[in-house]
Amino acid sequence: MSRLVVDNLSVTFRGTGRAVHAVCGLSYELQAGRTLGIVGESGCGKSTSALAVLGLNDRRAEVTGSIRLDGTEIVGAPAAQVRALRGSSVAMVFQNPQSALHPMKTIGTQIAEAYRVHHPRTSRAVALKRAAEMLDRVGIAAAARRVRDYPHEFSGGMRQRAMIAMALINDPSFLIADEPTTALDVTVQAQILDLLDELKDERGLGIVLITHDVGVVSTVADDVLVMYAGRCVEFGPTRDVLDDPRMPYTAELLASLPSRAEPDALLPAIPGSPPDPSRLPSGCAFHPRCPHIDLVPGGRCHTALPELVGSEPGRLSRCHLRSLPARRTSVIITAREPRTGAPSDEPVLDVEHLTKDFALRGAGVLPGARKRVRVVDDVSLAVHRGSSIGLVGETGCGKTTVARLIVRLLDATSGTIRYAGTDLATMSQADLRPVRKDLQMIFQDPVSSLNGRHTAHTIIGTPLRVHAIVPGAGVRNRVRELMEVVGLNPDHADRYPHEFSSGQRQRIGIARALAVEPKIIVADEPVSSLDVSVQAQILNLLSRLQAEFGIGYLFIAHDLTVVRQFCQDVSVMYLGKVVETGGRDAVYGRPAHPYTKALLAAVPDVAAPRRGERAVLSGEPPDPAAVPSGCRFRARCPIAQNVCAQVEPPLVEVAPGQRVACHFPAVGAAAR
Amino acid sequence: MTDASGFGFARFDAEADLELDAPRQTVWRALLGNKVAAASGMVVAMFVLTAIFAPLICAAFGVSPNDPHTELVGFDDQPLVGPSLHHPFGVAPATGKDLFANWVYGARYSLLIATLAATAAIAIGLVLGMAAGYLGGWVDRIVSWLIDLFLTMPFLLVAAAVAAILDATVGRRGSGAFQHAQFVALVLMLAAFGWTGMARLVRAQVLSLREREFVLAARVIGCSTSRILFRELLPNLTVPIVLGFSLGIPSIVTAEATLSLLGIGISTLPTWGATIRDAEPWWRADPGYLWQPVLALIVLVLALNLLGDALRDALDPKIRR
Amino acid sequence: MLRHVARRSVAGLLVLLATVTATFWLFLSGPFDRARVMCGVNCTPLRYHQIRASLSADRPFLSQLGEYLSGLFVGRDVPIGKISVHCAAPCLGVSYAQRRSVTALILGGLPVTASIAIGAALLSVTVGLWLGAVAATHRNRVVDRLILTVTMGATAVPFAVVVVLAYLLFVIRWNILSGDGYHPLFSDGSFWSNLASWTSSLLPAWLLLGLFGAAGYGRFSRGLIVESLGEDYVQTAVAKGLSERAVLRRHAMRAAYPPIVTIFTLDLAGLLSGTIFIEQIFGLSGIGYLAFNSIGERDLPVLAGTTLFGAALVVLGNLLADLLLARLDPRVKLQ
Amino acid sequence: MTARIKLTVAVAVVGVLTAACTASHHTGPSVSSGKAQVAHAGAAGLQLDPTARGPAPNVPGAKSGGTVTVLDTASLATGLDPANAYTTGGDEILNLTVRTLTHYQRRGDSYVLVPDLATNLGTVTDGGLTWTFRLKDGLRYEDGTPISAADVAYSIKRSFAPELPGGTTYQKEFFVDGLKYRGPYDDGDAYAGVDAPDGKTLVIHLTKKFPDMPYFASFPLFSPVPESKDNKKDPQQYGLHPIATGPYRIASFKESHELVLTRNPQWDPGTDPIRHQYPDRFDFKLGQSYLTASQQMIEDRGSAQTSILSGIDAPTYSSLMSAPDGAQRLVTGTEPCNQFLYIDTRKVPDVRVREAIGLATPHASVWKVTGSVPGVTIVPSTTLLPPGTPGRIDFDPLGDGSKGDGDPAAARKLLVQAGSVGFKIRWLYASDFPVSVNVMQLFKKAFERAGFTFTATPVVAEQLSAESNNPNAPINLRLGNWCSDWPSGSSWFPALFYGPLIKQNPHDAPNESFLDAPDVDAAINRIEATDDLRSAAHQWGELDKLVMTKYYPAVVFGSGREPVIRGAEVGGLHVDSTLGEPFYTDLYVS
Numbered sequence A: 001m002s003r004l005v006v007d008n009l010s011v012t013f014r015g016t017g018r019a020v021h022a023v024c025g026l027s028y029e030l031q032a033g034r035t036l037g038i039v040g041e042s043g044c045g046k047s048t049s050a051l052a053v054l055g056l057n058d059r060r061a062e063v064t065g066s067i068r069l070d071g072t073e074i075v076g077a078p079a080a081q082v083r084a085l086r087g088s089s090v091a092m093v094f095q096n097p098q099s100a101l102h103p104m105k106t107i108g109t110q111i112a113e114a115y116r117v118h119h120p121r122t123s124r125a126v127a128l129k130r131a132a133e134m135l136d137r138v139g140i141a142a143a144a145r146r147v148r149d150y151p152h153e154f155s156g157g158m159r160q161r162a163m164i165a166m167a168l169i170n171d172p173s174f175l176i177a178d179e180p181t182t183a184l185d186v187t188v189q190a191q192i193l194d195l196l197d198e199l200k201d202e203r204g205l206g207i208v209l210i211t212h213d214v215g216v217v218s219t220v221a222d223d224v225l226v227m228y229a230g231r232c233v234e235f236g237p238t239r240d241v242l243d244d245p246r247m248p249y250t251a252e253l254l255a256s257l258p259s260r261a262e263p264d265a266l267l268p269a270i271p272g273s274p275p276d277p278s279r280l281p282s283g284c285a286f287h288p289r290c291p292h293i294d295l296v297p298g299g300r301c302h303t304a305l306p307e308l309v310g311s312e313p314g315r316l317s318r319c320h321l322r323s324l325p326a327r328r329t330s331v332i333i334t335a336r337e338p339r340t341g342a343p344s345d346e347p348v349l350d351v352e353h354l355t356k357d358f359a360l361r362g363a364g365v366l367p368g369a370r371k372r373v374r375v376v377d378d379v380s381l382a383v384h385r386g387s388s389i390g391l392v393g394e395t396g397c398g399k400t401t402v403a404r405l406i407v408r409l410l411d412a413t414s415g416t417i418r419y420a421g422t423d424l425a426t427m428s429q430a431d432l433r434p435v436r437k438d439l440q441m442i443f444q445d446p447v448s449s450l451n452g453r454h455t456a457h458t459i460i461g462t463p464l465r466v467h468a469i470v471p472g473a474g475v476r477n478r479v480r481e482l483m484e485v486v487g488l489n490p491d492h493a494d495r496y497p498h499e500f501s502s503g504q505r506q507r508i509g510i511a512r513a514l515a516v517e518p519k520i521i522v523a524d525e526p527v528s529s530l531d532v533s534v535q536a537q538i539l540n541l542l543s544r545l546q547a548e549f550g551i552g553y554l555f556i557a558h559d560l561t562v563v564r565q566f567c568q569d570v571s572v573m574y575l576g577k578v579v580e581t582g583g584r585d586a587v588y589g590r591p592a593h594p595y596t597k598a599l600l601a602a603v604p605d606v607a608a609p610r611r612g613e614r615a616v617l618s619g620e621p622p623d624p625a626a627v628p629s630g631c632r633f634r635a636r637c638p639i640a641q642n643v644c645a646q647v648e649p650p651l652v653e654v655a656p657g658q659r660v661a662c663h664f665p666a667v668g669a670a671a672r
Numbered sequence B: 001m002t003d004a005s006g007f008g009f010a011r012f013d014a015e016a017d018l019e020l021d022a023p024r025q026t027v028w029r030a031l032l033g034n035k036v037a038a039a040s041g042m043v044v045a046m047f048v049l050t051a052i053f054a055p056l057i058c059a060a061f062g063v064s065p066n067d068p069h070t071e072l073v074g075f076d077d078q079p080l081v082g083p084s085l086h087h088p089f090g091v092a093p094a095t096g097k098d099l100f101a102n103w104v105y106g107a108r109y110s111l112l113i114a115t116l117a118a119t120a121a122i123a124i125g126l127v128l129g130m131a132a133g134y135l136g137g138w139v140d141r142i143v144s145w146l147i148d149l150f151l152t153m154p155f156l157l158v159a160a161a162v163a164a165i166l167d168a169t170v171g172r173r174g175s176g177a178f179q180h181a182q183f184v185a186l187v188l189m190l191a192a193f194g195w196t197g198m199a200r201l202v203r204a205q206v207l208s209l210r211e212r213e214f215v216l217a218a219r220v221i222g223c224s225t226s227r228i229l230f231r232e233l234l235p236n237l238t239v240p241i242v243l244g245f246s247l248g249i250p251s252i253v254t255a256e257a258t259l260s261l262l263g264i265g266i267s268t269l270p271t272w273g274a275t276i277r278d279a280e281p282w283w284r285a286d287p288g289y290l291w292q293p294v295l296a297l298i299v300l301v302l303a304l305n306l307l308g309d310a311l312r313d314a315l316d317p318k319i320r321r
Numbered sequence C: 001m002l003r004h005v006a007r008r009s010v011a012g013l014l015v016l017l018a019t020v021t022a023t024f025w026l027f028l029s030g031p032f033d034r035a036r037v038m039c040g041v042n043c044t045p046l047r048y049h050q051i052r053a054s055l056s057a058d059r060p061f062l063s064q065l066g067e068y069l070s071g072l073f074v075g076r077d078v079p080i081g082k083i084s085v086h087c088a089a090p091c092l093g094v095s096y097a098q099r100r101s102v103t104a105l106i107l108g109g110l111p112v113t114a115s116i117a118i119g120a121a122l123l124s125v126t127v128g129l130w131l132g133a134v135a136a137t138h139r140n141r142v143v144d145r146l147i148l149t150v151t152m153g154a155t156a157v158p159f160a161v162v163v164v165l166a167y168l169l170f171v172i173r174w175n176i177l178s179g180d181g182y183h184p185l186f187s188d189g190s191f192w193s194n195l196a197s198w199t200s201s202l203l204p205a206w207l208l209l210g211l212f213g214a215a216g217y218g219r220f221s222r223g224l225i226v227e228s229l230g231e232d233y234v235q236t237a238v239a240k241g242l243s244e245r246a247v248l249r250r251h252a253m254r255a256a257y258p259p260i261v262t263i264f265t266l267d268l269a270g271l272l273s274g275t276i277f278i279e280q281i282f283g284l285s286g287i288g289y290l291a292f293n294s295i296g297e298r299d300l301p302v303l304a305g306t307t308l309f310g311a312a313l314v315v316l317g318n319l320l321a322d323l324l325l326a327r328l329d330p331r332v333k334l335q
Numbered sequence D: 001m002t003a004r005i006k007l008t009v010a011v012a013v014v015g016v017l018t019a020a021c022t023a024s025h026h027t028g029p030s031v032s033s034g035k036a037q038v039a040h041a042g043a044a045g046l047q048l049d050p051t052a053r054g055p056a057p058n059v060p061g062a063k064s065g066g067t068v069t070v071l072d073t074a075s076l077a078t079g080l081d082p083a084n085a086y087t088t089g090g091d092e093i094l095n096l097t098v099r100t101l102t103h104y105q106r107r108g109d110s111y112v113l114v115p116d117l118a119t120n121l122g123t124v125t126d127g128g129l130t131w132t133f134r135l136k137d138g139l140r141y142e143d144g145t146p147i148s149a150a151d152v153a154y155s156i157k158r159s160f161a162p163e164l165p166g167g168t169t170y171q172k173e174f175f176v177d178g179l180k181y182r183g184p185y186d187d188g189d190a191y192a193g194v195d196a197p198d199g200k201t202l203v204i205h206l207t208k209k210f211p212d213m214p215y216f217a218s219f220p221l222f223s224p225v226p227e228s229k230d231n232k233k234d235p236q237q238y239g240l241h242p243i244a245t246g247p248y249r250i251a252s253f254k255e256s257h258e259l260v261l262t263r264n265p266q267w268d269p270g271t272d273p274i275r276h277q278y279p280d281r282f283d284f285k286l287g288q289s290y291l292t293a294s295q296q297m298i299e300d301r302g303s304a305q306t307s308i309l310s311g312i313d314a315p316t317y318s319s320l321m322s323a324p325d326g327a328q329r330l331v332t333g334t335e336p337c338n339q340f341l342y343i344d345t346r347k348v349p350d351v352r353v354r355e356a357i358g359l360a361t362p363h364a365s366v367w368k369v370t371g372s373v374p375g376v377t378i379v380p381s382t383t384l385l386p387p388g389t390p391g392r393i394d395f396d397p398l399g400d401g402s403k404g405d406g407d408p409a410a411a412r413k414l415l416v417q418a419g420s421v422g423f424k425i426r427w428l429y430a431s432d433f434p435v436s437v438n439v440m441q442l443f444k445k446a447f448e449r450a451g452f453t454f455t456a457t458p459v460v461a462e463q464l465s466a467e468s469n470n471p472n473a474p475i476n477l478r479l480g481n482w483c484s485d486w487p488s489g490s491s492w493f494p495a496l497f498y499g500p501l502i503k504q505n506p507h508d509a510p511n512e513s514f515l516d517a518p519d520v521d522a523a524i525n526r527i528e529a530t531d532d533l534r535s536a537a538h539q540w541g542e543l544d545k546l547v548m549t550k551y552y553p554a555v556v557f558g559s560g561r562e563p564v565i566r567g568a569e570v571g572g573l574h575v576d577s578t579l580g581e582p583f584y585t586d587l588y589v590s
Helices: A046-053 A079-085 A107-118 A124-137 A156-168 A186-203 A214-220 A238-243 A248-255 A297-303 A399-406 A429-436 A456-466 A472-485 A502-514 A532-549 A560-566 A584-589 A594-602 A642-646 B009-015 B024-033 B035-052 B054-061 B099-135 B137-152 B155-168 B175-210 B213-221 B225-261 B272-282 B287-315 C002-028 C034-039 C045-054 C061-074 C102-137 C142-156 C159-173 C191-229 C232-240 C244-281 C287-297 C300-328 C330-334 D088-097 D149-158 D170-174 D183-187 D235-240 D290-299 D302-306 D314-322 D351-360 D363-369 D408-418 D434-449 D461-468 D500-504 D518-528 D533-551
Strands: A003-013 A020-031 A035-039 A061-069 A090-093 A174-178 A206-211 A223-228 A231-237 A308-312 A315-318 A349-359 A372-383 A388-392 A414-419 A439-442 A520-524 A552-557 A569-574 A577-583 A652-655 A658-660 C076-080 C083-087 D067-071 D102-107 D110-115 D123-125 D130-134 D194-198 D201-205 D248-254 D258-263 D281-285 D307-310 D330-343 D424-430 D453-459 D477-483 D554-566
Touching (some): A003 A046, A020 A046, A020 A061, A020 A206, A035 A046, A035 A186, A035 A214, A046 A061, A046 A206, A090 A156, A107 A124, A107 A156, A107 C232, A156 A186, A156 C232, A186 A206, A186 A214, A186 A594, A206 A214, A214 A238, A223 A238, A223 A248, A231 A238, A231 A248, A231 A308, A248 A532, A349 A399, A372 A388, A372 A399, A372 A569, A372 A577, A388 A399, A388 A560, A399 A414, A399 A520, A399 A552, A439 B213, A456 A472, A456 A502, A472 A502, A502 A532, A532 A552, A532 A560, A552 A560, A560 A584, A569 A584, A569 A594, A577 A594, B024 B035, B024 B287, B035 B054, B099 B137, B099 B175, B099 B225, B099 B272, B099 B287, B137 B175, B137 C002, B137 C244, B137 C300, B155 C002, B155 C287, B155 C300, B175 B225, B213 B225, B225 B287, B225 C159, B272 D290, B272 D314, B287 C142, B287 C159, C002 C061, C002 C300, C061 C076, C102 C142, C102 C191, C102 C244, C102 C287, C102 C300, C142 C191, C159 C244, C159 D290, C191 C244, C232 C244, C244 C287, C244 C300, D067 D302, D088 D248, D149 D183, D149 D194, D149 D201, D290 D302, D290 D307, D290 D554, D302 D307, D314 D330, D314 D554, D330 D351, D351 D408, D351 D533, D363 D434, D363 D554, D424 D461, D424 D477, D434 D453, D453 D461, D461 D477, D477 D554
Parallel strands (some): A035 A223, A090 A174, A439 A520, A520 A552, D067 D281, D067 D307
Antiparallel strands (some): A003 A020, A003 A061, A231 A315, A308 A315, A349 A372, A349 A414, A569 A577, A577 A658, A652 A658, C076 C083, D130 D201, D194 D201, D248 D258, D258 D281, D307 D554, D330 D477, D330 D554
C-alpha cells in the first residue's frame, strides 16, 4: 500500500519585498485508496502545498520539510528523480481545463506525450492507442476518433476528463486534484466528482482533492483538512469535521453557507476577509475574525499561535479553546427584518416573451449568409417591489443575456419589458436615460466592474452627477452617506479600487447602483467570485437594502443554494428557455421539471448524500447553435419519450404559481 | 519587429496585454527602483535640456550651427583646427562649420520632430483606435482596412515620392513655404506611418475594455457615449499612450535620421541624419565627424528604449510579479 | 478553411486595389507636373519635353487609373516620346530612365531580393527565437540582461547607418565579408562552386538583415515565452514529467509561433525596406537596388511599381501567414 | 546647340552650378596641392593627323590578358545606342566596341584626330558643302560580316529619328534637310543628306559650311549600324547590344548594373590606329555608390587592384594620399570643361564693375565648400578656353590667377573708379541645398567686403537650374559649367557668347552673360567660315583674349580636371582630354 507523507512542509516566497509564508508546517499522510480533501479560501496556501508535492513551485519558492512517497524523499531530491515521479507515481489535475491543455496540440498527442515520457520506447502509435483507451475509460464517447481533436473542440467537462485521462495514463498511485471542478457547471461537477470517486475505488488511487467548496469535500473526501493562512487548522474524517467542527473558523465557515441557512434569514457571516498571505496577523491568524476571542484569557490569541492538537483519535484542530461554546445567540438564525411593505401583486417590472437572436460572426462572406442563434427564447418574468426573483441555470443558458436585455445593454429581438406603464424594450436610448435611474445593475466581478482609474468617490458620485440627483456641492456628502449605507468607511472615499478588498469593492459597486435610488436592481452573479465567508456578508447587505428601500431584485446565479436562501421566486432556464418557474418552496420543495430536479440533486451539499445515492445528470449543456427539436432538454432527460422529440412542451401551471415546461411534470413530488 | 528598417512601429502589438489598473505609485516605485531606468531617464533628460536650450548653449560657447568658416579648413578640405575650447567638437571638413553647434541643434531637431510626430501619431491612433474598438461595425472595418493599407505601403518609397512631389509643387512657389512644407510633410509622414501600431493597440484595449463591467455599469447608469469614451475609457488608455510615446519616439528618431540620411527629410536643417550623411565619406579621414552624431543617436535611442522598456515592465504585472 | 482563405483573399485584394489607387495617385497622377518630377535635378529642357510628351497627364484621373489597372491585367502599350513600348501583363508601367517594362525590371531583381529576404527572414526568426528562449529561461539573470541590452542596442542605430558602417568595416577595413555583388545560384560552372559564391555574395546581407531582425524577434519572443512559461499548460507539461528542455521546446515555444508569424507579416514591409540599403551598399542588384536608384533618378514608374510589388508581397505574405496561422493554431479556423 | 553631357560623382555640386545646357559636375578650383601628380595641359597646337595608320603604337609595358573592372557611378540607363549617345561616359565606352569614321589617337598627353574607319579625315568639295569619306578595306563586324558604307549612312539616318532622342543636333543644323527628315522609321530610307554610292564611299551633303566635320565624324553616330540588326518596331532595343566593330564586343549588358565586354576576334588591329586589345575583358560595374567604390579603391584589395574609378572627392583624396602608394594610383588629366561665373552684361554694363566682381570672387573658399580639390579636380584658369584647346593663349586679365579668395581692396578700388560702390549683386541659390547655401554665405561675405551690396533669392534646388536659365530672372550672376564637344573654340564662343543667341532664345539663356558685342559676333562669323582649322584655332585664341580683356563677361572659376583612381595592377591609364574620361583602350593588367 503506497503512502504519501507530508511532514512539516513549509513554502516561503522571498522576493524583493517581505517574505511570504504561503504554507507553514503542513503535515498529512495519505494512503492509496483514500481521498483527502483540503479546504480553504483564497490565499490559504492549499494550491501551493499541492504544487510542492510534485516540486512544481516557482523557482523563487523555498520549500522545507519533507514529502515522502513510499519512503522516497521529494524535497531537495535531484531534478531528474523528481521528474521521474511526476506523472508516473503522482499525477496532477488542475483547476482550469481550458488553460491546462495546450491549445495547439491535439488531445491525443498531449495524453500520449505523458505516456511516452515515462515509456520512452513506446511508439507514437501505441501511445496514441493507449490514450484513446484511457479517454474511453474516463467517459469520452468515440474516443478513438476524438484523440485527434484539439482542446477547443471539447466541452469543459470533456476537457477535464481528458486531463484526468492524462493524469492516470501511467497508472499513478496518487492524484492531486487542484480545484478540479471549480470551473465547471454543477451538473458536470457532479459527474467529474463521481468519476474521480470511481477511479479511486477501481485503481486504489490516493487522491488529494483541493477545493474551496466544502460541499465538494463532503461528497467525496474520506478525510478533510481545513487550511487557513497557510496552516492546517483542522483535520479529521469528513463527516465528523462537518458535523462537529472544533476550530472556530471551520464552524463559522460552515455556518455561513447559504445551504444551511433558513430562507430569508440573515446569514451568520464571518466579519472581515481572508488575510493577505504577505501580512498575516500575529498569534492565531484567525483571531481578528474570531467570535470567541473573548473566551481565551490573556489575549493569547493575539500573541500565541495555538498548537495543532488531537482532541480525539483522528481529529486535530488548532485553537486555544479546548471546545467551542454552543452557537452564540447572535448568530443563531434570525428572521429577516420586517419588510417595509409586503410584495404587492402588481409587479414593478414585467418582462414578457423576451427573445434575443445573435448572428454568428464570420459565418459567411456575405452578410446575408450569417447564421442566427436564439440565445433567449420567449422568457417572461416579473419583479415585485421588495422581493427577489432568482434566475438559475447552467453556463450559456442565457441568464446573463436576459439581465442585459432588461437593462438594455442589449436590444431584444422581440418581447416587452414593461415598467411604469411603458415598454422599455422599444424605447430609444435617449428616452431611456431618465428611466435608468430606477433600474440598476450589480455585476459579478468586483475587479472589472470598477474603473481602476477613478476613486471610490468618483465611481459612486458619477450616477449622482449624470442624473443631477444632488447639486454638485452635495455629491461629496451623499457619497459618504452611501458608503456608510453599504458598510464602507466614508473616509476611504478617495482611495482607488485596488486599495480595497474584493468584498469592499463589491460594496462600492452596490453603492454606485444605490446612488440613484433604484426601484429594481438586476444582480448578475453578485457573489459568485467572492470567498464563502465574504459572500455571506454581501448577501446580508443586499437583504438589508431590500428591506430598507423596498428594492426588487432580479438575482442571477448558478448557485442554487444562494438563490434558495435569497429569493422568493425562482425561474430555471435551460438553453434560453424558462423550463420551470414558481415560488421558492414549490420549486425547491416539489420540483416538477426533471432538469430542476437534476440540478438540485447535483448541488454538492454538506448535507447531501454521497455518490451512488443520488441521480447525476448525464451530458453537458448543448450548443445554443444546435438546439434539439421538441423539448430541448430531452437528450439529457431520464424520462424522455417519443413525444418529447416532436412537440415542444409549453410552460403550463402545474400548481398554484408553479409553471413547468415538460410533458411529464412530476407534480406534487417532493424534492430528491 | 525588426527595427531593421528603422520603422519598427509594429512593436506595439506585442504589448497588448497590459495592466490597466496599474496604480501610479507602484509604477513610479518600480521605475525609481530600477537603476537602468533611472540612468536612462537622466540621459534622456539631458538630451531634452540640450534640445530646449540649444540656442543658449551655442551662445554660451560662441558658436552657431550654420556658419561656414572656410579659413579653418585646408585645400584638401581637412579641418586645420582640432577640438578646442572655442570649437568643443572641432569643425566640419570642407565648410569649417562648428560641429558642437551642429550636434546641439541636431538634438533639438531630432527631438522636436520625433515629439511632434509621435504626438500626431498617437492622437490619430487614439482617435481611430477608440472609434474602431468602441463603435465596432463598419467604423472598425474601415479603420482595420486603413491599417492594412498603411502596412502594405513601403514607407521609404512613399517618403521619396512625397519628397519629389513637394519639390515639384510647393517648391515652385518659393523656398520659405517650401521649408515649412517639408517640415510639416516630414512630421505628417512619420505620423502617418506611425499611427497604425497605436491604433491596433488602442483598438484591442478598447475592445476588451468595452466588455469590462465598469463600462457596462456606466451605460446602465445612463452615461453618454462621449462620457464613456473620455471619462471611463480614456483614463484607462494612459498605459498605451505612455508606451506609445516611449516606444514611438525612439523609432521616429531613427526613422527621421534614416530619411535625412537619404536626403529625403528636411534638406537644410543640421539634423544628425544629415550630418551622418555628410560625414560618411569622411569616416576614415575625419572619423570624429561621423561618430559624433552616430553615438548621439545610439545613446539617445538606447536611453529612450531602455526607459520605455522599464516603463512597460513597471506597467506589466506579469513581469513585475 | 477554404472560406477563410477566400475571405482573406478578397480582403487582401481590396487592400491591394486601394494601394494601387493610392500609389497611382501619389506617384503617377496628382496635382503636380509629373514631367518635372521625373526629369529631376539634372533636368534639361529637351529631356523635360520628351517626358512631357510621353505622359498623357491631361486626361481625367479615373481614365488614367483605368488604363493603369487594365494594364495590370492585360498589358498595354506605353507611349514614350513618339514610340510606344509594349508592356505585357502584369504591366506596372515603363521605366522612364531605362525605357523597359517595370515588371521586367522587378522580375530581373527578384532572385536577388528573394534570396536576401528569405535567408534573412529565416535567420531572424530562428536566431531571434533562440535568443528569446535563452533570455526567457534565464529571466532577470546575467544572460538575459546581456541579451536584452545587445538586442536593444542593435535596434538603436538606424539600419542605413549600420549597413554603411558594416560595409566600411567588414568589407573595406577588415576584408572579412564580400562586397562584390550578387552571384547567381544557377550559372555556368559547377553547382557547388556556384553555391559557394552565391552564399558568400549573400552572406553580408543575410547576416546584417538577419541579425538585426533577430534582435527584434529576440525581444519579442522573450516576452512571449516568458508569458507562455506562466501558462497552466506549461505546468501541466511539467507535471507530466517532461524535461525542462522538452517543456520549453514542445510547449512554451510552440505557443509563441503564431504571434511571431503575425509580427513577421507586419514586419515584412520593414524587411523589404531593409533590403534597399543592403542591396545599394553591397551592390546586390535586386529590387531594392532598383528602387534606390529610382529615387535618385526620380523614375516614378519604377518607384510606383516597386511600391506595388512590395505591397503585393505584403498582402501575399499576410495571406500565407493566415494559412500558416490556421495550421499552427487550430482555433483560428473557428473564427 | 548643346554640349555633351558629362555625368559626375560629386552629386553635392549639382544645384550649385547651374548649367544652361549641360549637367555638369565637378567643381572647385585651383591652387596646386603638390601632392598629386598633376598632369600638364595638352599642347595648344592643332591636333589632326590625316595620315595615321594602324596598328596603334604599343603602350610601353602593356601586357595581354586579365580583366579590367571599371567602377562607374553612372548607370548607362539609356543604353549604348550610337544614335542616342551624347554622354562622355557612354561615348568613351562605345569607343571600345564601335569604330567611327574618325577618332582620337593618344600621343603622350595629347589626343590627335586621325582616320578610323575612314582612310582620311574626309575630303571636302562643292565649296565646303560636300564631305566624302572612304572606308578602309577588310573591316568586319563582330559576326564576321563586312562593313559597308551604307551601314554608316543608315546609322546617320537613325540619328534623326525622334525615337532616339538623346544624341547630337549638329546633323540637324548642318546636313541637308536636317530639320525636315524624321529618321528611317517615319520617313523611310530616302534622305538626301547622306549617300553611299558604293560599299566603300560615304557622301555627306551640307546646307552650310562645317569645317569641324572631321571632329564631328568621331561621334558614335558615324559608326556603322547594319539595318538588319535594327528592330524597327522598337529602335531602342539596338542600344542594348550595338554590334561591335572595335576590339571588344558586348558579352552581357544589364542597364544600371553591369556591362561586360570581351574581345572581338573579328577586329583587325592593322586597320585601327587608335585602339588596343590588351585585357581579355572589361567589366563595367554601373550605378555604384561612390562611397563604397572609392573605399574599395583606397583599400586596393582583390578585384579593386584591377579596377579604376573616375572622380574623387575631398575625403577620398585625403584618404588616398595617406595610403602608401595612393599618390601613384591617382591619375588626373584635362577635362574639356570650364566653370564660369557669368556676369549679366545687360545689368552690369560697366566692365570695371565686372572686373571688380572677378577680383572679389572667393575662389578658394568656394572650392572648399563644394568639395573640390585644387589641382586634382579643378585647376585655376583665367581664360574662356580650357587648357588643351588648340590656339589657346594663356593670359590673366586681372593678374590674380583666379586662385585665392579674391582681392577685396583691388575690387573696391575699381568700384570706386566706376562710381558704383554699393553695386547690388543679385544671386540665386537653393535654400534646401546645404552646399548652395554655403556658397551663398561665402559670396555674401566676400562681395560685401569688397563694397558690393549682395542680395540672394532662395529657390528650391529643383528649380535652381530652370530659374537661372530664365533670361528675365532678377539676378545678375549665374554659375555655370561648359564642356566642349571637340577641342576647338567653335565648341565655345558660338555657343556661349554669340549675340544673336539672345534674340533667338527669348525664354532661355544659352548666352548667360548676354554679351551682345558686334565685334565679337563678327569675329565668330568670320572664324566659323574659315576652312583652315589651323588658322581658325589661332583666331579663337585671339578672340578669347579680346573678349576677356575688353568685355570680361564671365569670371573663370576654374578648369575641370578628371581624376581617376587605379588599382595597383592597372597600367596604361590616361585621361582622354577630349572627353575627360579614362582612355580605356590603352588600359592593361600588369
